[in-house]
Amino acid sequence: MDDSLISQSSSRHQKHQGQRKSLDAQLPRQPSGNNTGGRTHLLILNGGGHTAFLGDFFALVRFFEQRPSFNFGGEYWTTESPDECFARNKGVVDIKFGGDTVLEKSEIVDPKDGTSTxxxxxxxxxxxPDALARFDAWLRIKxxxxxxxxxxxxxxxxLIFLAHGVQRTTSVPGSPDPVHTPIGLQLGHNILEAEKLVAQLRRLEKDIQINVISLSCYSGVFSSRIAADGQTDRxxxxxxxxxxxxLRSPSNRYRNSLFVAGLVRSLGGLSTLPISLGLKMxxxxxxxxxxxxxxxxxLSTPQSYHSVHGNYKVASLLFRACADFPIIPQNTAARRRNE
Structure with missing residues (x-):
């Protein structure tokens, strides 16, 4: 397997587990009369399988935790343990997103005895093994x-998924080449199929804005299926x-996916462009x-589906009650030289 963020099957994922391969707290509601809109329910789920996902995951966690809001509830789940990552890589003392440290080993591992905190x-x-069941339960509650x-x-x-994409491979009679059909993404040891997510989202009440962001290979199957289902407010x-x-860093580590790098760069604009930042941007x-x-x-190109106008403002669509996030610092040559 190359270094793309893709998995052909769950068995292959298990086979390579541990190897390096080619992102809702219950909160009180805002008192009536406040015009900040409804509550935002955020779930970031790192399905694991690539070192870049940890950089993506902690960059997004830091981003969303910078300015919590009364009506904002975020949950952050990872199936890849960073302390186990540090244990496998003895010389690594931090996890980076680009040139910035988003998690230090000392934050989660006691330097005296090495125990996890x-x-x-x-x-x-x-x-x-628990990832898919926990996700299903979370959506059922919602x-x-x-x-x-x-x-x-x-x-x-x-919903933000950091995971490998999964394809089903079938043989074609009379053809030497099999057919690869995208079906979903890998969450830990299980597969979240696109058809299942479509059905789960359909159960939510009307007028609930649903936003799904996935960096998984071929996850365009999700946007295509939801569009075909005619779901609104998506x-x-x-x-x-x-x-x-x-690309790998000078310390020979992957730090992040290119997809999430672009997402974080754009969302950082909420602190300076709360009026003009739209879906197209x-x-x-x-x-x-x-x-x-x-x-x-x-090279790759993202695919999207939206049932609102393309110029709809992201600050209203995604973060109705939690704008004005600070931007994660940009990479600098000095940081790279010091790694």
Whole structure:
């Protein structure tokens, strides 16, 4: 397997587990009369399988945790444990996104005895076998009209998946070449199929804005299926073909995916462009990042579907109650030289 962010099957994922291969707290609602809109329910789920996902995951966690809001509830789950990553790579003391440190080893591992302190963090380690069931349960609660943590009309749900894409391979009689059909993405040891997510989102009440962002290879299957289902109040941003990580760093580590690099760059504009930042700008920034790979064979283009106007403002669509995020610092040559 090359260094693209793709997995052909769950068995292959298990076979290579541990190897390096070619991102809702219950909160009180805002008192009536406040015009900030509904509550935002965010879930970032790192399905694991590539070193770039950890950089993506912690960059996004840091981004969303910078300015929490009364009506903003975020949950952050990773099936890849960073303390285990540090244990495998003895000389590594931090996890980077681009040239910036987004998690230091000392934050989660006691320097005296090496024990993990991850339970004190705002993110959760999710055992790989449990990932799909936990995600299913989370969405069931959001669609359960009797649950106190449910999503209500006027709320928005943001799902960000950092995971490998999964394809089903079938043989064609009379042809030497098999057919690869994208079916979903890998969450730990299980597969989230596009058809299942379409059905799950359909159960949510009307007038709940759903935003799905996935960097998985061929995750355009999600935007295509949701569009074909005619669902409204949706914005889906996915990878059309293969997704690629940034080049290895001087310390020989992948730091992030190009897709999330573009996403974070664009979302950082919420602190300076809360009025003009629209969906097209976000997609343009992601496209620019994914097409920045110096190898022409590794360029990709995101695919999106939205049932709102293309100029709809991201600050309203995604983060109705939590704008004005600070921008994650840009890379500098000095940081790279000091690594």
């Amino acid at each position: 991850r339970n004190t963090q705002n993110w959760v380690y999710l055992p790989p 669609s359960d009209t009797n649950a106190s943590e449910r999503a209500m009309p006027g709320d928005s749900i943001i 914005w889906i941003l996915t990878e059309r073909e293969k997704a690629w990580p940034a 976000v997609k343009d920034d992601v496209t620019k990042a994914t097409q920045s790979h110096p190898d022409p064979s590794r």
